[in-house]
Amino acid sequence: MKNIELFSLVFRQTHMSRFLWGFLIFFLIACGLIWMTDPSITTYWDALWFGFMLVTTIGFGDYTVTFWVSRLIAVLLASYGILLSGFICGVGATYLFEKVRMGHEETVSEMVWQLEHLDKLSDDQIQKLKTKIQKSKSDENGPNIE
16 A cells, blocks of 8 residues: 555544544634634734644744633634644554554565465575564564573
């Protein structure tokens, strides 16, 4: 399975698209509410900039909210942004785990195929297979101490 296909599979299994769409909708609505409720944010673009700085935790400080409703919305938006960061890291970790697991399964399935078709293998291939099996066996049992 190719990297893009695997990432797409992990993306679907974790419902990342739902989370991202939900975040985008919440982000746009929250920025609009901040713009409407706080007198220090004069344009919607300023509210989007403030929201971006808040969610990414960059926080340049060029815009601040002063009204309690705006602050409450900002807290919710910042919390959602932190959740988004963790979720993205989790999806990345899942992708890497699946990639390693699939690599191991491919190695095992290759060895099984070779064992089933021993009569078609050359002496060199049989020797390599024997070495792989011995290595796999020693990995399972730990170090061989005599």
